[in-house]
Amino acid sequence: MNRKKTQSELDALLKSESQQTIRRVVNSLPEESLSLSWRSDLNERLHKVRPQSRWRGRVARGWKPALGLALAGCLATLIAIRPGVQAPQKSHQIEASLVSTYTDSANVDDLIGPGLAVHEVNDTTRSSDSSTQWTESDLTNL
Amino acid sequence: MIFRPIALILAVAFAAFSVGQDHDRDLSDLPPLVRKSVLANRTAKYSGVRTVQFKHGPDRVSHIEYVLKNGIKTRIEFPDDSKYKGQIIVDDGHQRLHYFPDRNEIDQEPAHVHETHPMAKMVPDGDRMRPKLTREITDGGILAGWSTQVVIVSDPHGNVVQKMWIEPNSGVVLKRVLFDEVGTQVGYFEFSKINFNPTFAAGDFRIDRKGAVVVTPTMEANRLAAKSGLSAVNVPQSSGFLLENSRTIHPDNTDVLAQTYVGDTGRFTLFQLRGDVNQTRLQRFAHGRLSTYTWRRGGESFALVGDLSGDKLREIARLLGDSSAP
Numbered sequence: 001m002n003r004k005k006t007q008s009e010l011d012a013l014l015k016s017e018s019q020q021t022i023r024r025v026v027n028s029l030p031e032e033s034l035s036l037s038w039r040s041d042l043n044e045r046l047h048k049v050r051p052q053s054r055w056r057g058r059v060a061r062g063w064k065p066a067l068g069l070a071l072a073g074c075l076a077t078l079i080a081i082r083p084g085v086q087a088p089q090k091s092h093q094i095e096a097s098l099v100s101t102y103t104d105s106a107n108v109d110d111l112i113g114p115g116l117a118v119h120e121v122n123d124t125t126r127s128s129d130s131s132t133q134w135t136e137s138d139l140t141n142l
Numbered sequence: 143m144i145f146r147p148i149a150l151i152l153a154v155a156f157a158a159f160s161v162g163q164d165h166d167r168d169l170s171d172l173p174p175l176v177r178k179s180v181l182a183n184r185t186a187k188y189s190g191v192r193t194v195q196f197k198h199g200p201d202r203v204s205h206i207e208y209v210l211k212n213g214i215k216t217r218i219e220f221p222d223d224s225k226y227k228g229q230i231i232v233d234d235g236h237q238r239l240h241y242f243p244d245r246n247e248i249d250q251e252p253a254h255v256h257e258t259h260p261m262a263k264m265v266p267d268g269d270r271m272r273p274k275l276t277r278e279i280t281d282g283g284i285l286a287g288w289s290t291q292v293v294i295v296s297d298p299h300g301n302v303v304q305k306m307w308i309e310p311n312s313g314v315v316l317k318r319v320l321f322d323e324v325g326t327q328v329g330y331f332e333f334s335k336i337n338f339n340p341t342f343a344a345g346d347f348r349i350d351r352k353g354a355v356v357v358t359p360t361m362e363a364n365r366l367a368a369k370s371g372l373s374a375v376n377v378p379q380s381s382g383f384l385l386e387n388s389r390t391i392h393p394d395n396t397d398v399l400a401q402t403y404v405g406d407t408g409r410f411t412l413f414q415l416r417g418d419v420n421q422t423r424l425q426r427f428a429h430g431r432l433s434t435y436t437w438r439r440g441g442e443s444f445a446l447v448g449d450l451s452g453d454k455l456r457e458i459a460r461l462l463g464d465s466s467a468p
Contacts, residue, residue: 095420097393099427099434101400102411102447104328108196109386109409111320111329114216114233114254115194116226119389120240121203 173279175291175308182313184214190286190336196329209333210340215347232349239349246354249362252384252404274298282307285316286333301325312338323429363388363401370397372414372442377403381461383410410448410455412462419443437464 013019108118169177188211195204205224210217214235220226228243233253240249275295282292290307297303302325307317317332364374366388377383383405391398398415413419421436424445428434435455436445444462446455 092423093394094396094398094415094417095423096427097391098398098400098411098413098419098424098445098447099432101391101413102402102432104197104199105400105402105411106409106449107320107328109254111196111318112194112331114231114238115207115209115218115331116205116231117254117387118196118198119387120249121198121205 173277173293175279175310175313176277176293178310178313179293179306179308179315180313183315186312186314187212187340188312188314188336188338189340190333192331192333194329194331210342210346212340212342212347217346230349232347234347241349241351241354246351248349248351248354248356250356250358251386252359254386275303282317285309286336288316288336290316309336314338359385359387359401363399366390367399367414370399372397372399372416373440375412375414375444375462376401377412377458378461381458382406383458407454408448408450410446410450410458412458413443413445413447415443416441417443419445435459437466439463 105118169180172180188209190209192207192209193204194207195202205226206221208219208221210219216231216233218231220229230241232239235253238251238254240251241247242249275297278294278296279291280294282290284290285307288309291310293306293308294302295304295306301323302321304321305317305319306315308314309316314336316336317330319330320328322328360376363376363385367374370390376385381403383403386402386404386409388399388401391400394417396415396417398413401412401414403410403412418438419436421434424434424436424447428447431449432447433450433452433455434445434447435452435458436443437459438444444459444464446458448455
């Protein structure tokens with residue numbers, strides 16, 4: 001009963017002239033959406049004023065150097081075991097080189113006939129050392 | 143006594159027939175233009191200027207050659223502005239001599255006329271691994287002032303393997319381009335000038351330089367082996383293969399001696415090094431187009447790569463002392 005009365009009183013108040021005036025004023029105000037940059041500024045300010053937890057501060061002071069040391073250790077370990085990891089790759093290079101050496105040579109030989117061969121390309125100085133290295137036994141093989 | 147001359151005549155006739163059979167075998171199924179070109183490789187006479195370019199490792203190198211050809215004999219010189227100026231190559235069908243003036247040496251190799259004609263790759267042969275190829279002939283336009291027909295050779299999937307521009311009257315190949323598996327040009331030559339009525343001098347196909355050291359392929363191979371601290375290993379001539387050339391390559395900072403051998407049934411390279419060679423990986427890189435075989439002996443690895451059958455490579459390995467070769 002009491003509650004009903006209060007509600008009817010409130011309804012009457014809301015319908016009063018003063019309330020209607022305020023409603024009209026509020027309705028006539030232009031609608032504005034929140035600017036994103038404003039929200040961003042607000043977030044940054046809130047982040048700065050947020051109280052830093054003591055525990056986190058201690059962890060950061062104590063563990064950051066330890067974390068750095070651990071990373072450096074991992075890096076050193078990786079460098080140390082690197083040759084072992086790369087060994088198969090090196091072997092791949094050998095086998096690939098053998099096949100490509102054969103293929104290049106066969107292609108060129110096939111292409112040019114008696115012309116300058118692949119092993120003679122750039123060979124204007126090959127034996128600046130070799131020509132003087134023939135021994136007596138080499139020459140007797142002629 | 144009367145049988146001796148008859149036997150001699152029969153022997154000569156048989157030998158001539160055998161040689162003819164060897165060169166002309168299975169050419170009958172080739173188009174007339176191509177057949178003419180195969181024969182012209184051993185009979186044509188001309189002088190000319192050609193540009194040669196091919197892949198050398200990651201690079202493409204090119205140079206100009208002055209070519210003089212009289213049948214099976216060839217002489218090659220280089221222009222005055224070439225870095226090979228003064229070098230002379232003479233191939234007389236029996237041996238190829240390459241004179242280096244700066245070191246006064248003559249490199250001696252077996253003749254390079256073996257299989258130099260591109261169509262040789264299209265002729266089936268017992269021990270060799272040859273793909274089946276197809277060919278198409280169209281107008282090739284004018285090259286070095288002469289009309290040409292172009293022969294386009296493709297694999298069964300239609301990938302172009304090579305193109306040859308042939309002058310139809312002489313059968314001479316004026317231009318040739320080779321392609322790899324993915325269609326990249328790996329080498330070519332092209333004549334810019336050619337004279338089909340050349341004048342030859344008496345000594346054009348000889349190299350006679352007194353005082354020059356004649357370097358045989360075996361000498362060079364053994365010298366390179368010693369320089370790399372490797373043992374001297376050579377395939378004996380009784381195998382039917384001749385050492386054509388040798389060189390040292392340096393993949394992955396490893397000294398690898400490569401000796402290339404040629405014979406009537408094909409060619410192979412013997413690689414020798416101190417490091418390891420993985421047979422499975424080697425065969426994988428060969429893509430099934432080549433045969434490979436590896437073994438170790440005395441702290442050294444040996445690998446054979448060639449267009450011969452696997453059985454033939456194992457036979458060669460046995461000759462080189464690989465007791466494990468089945």
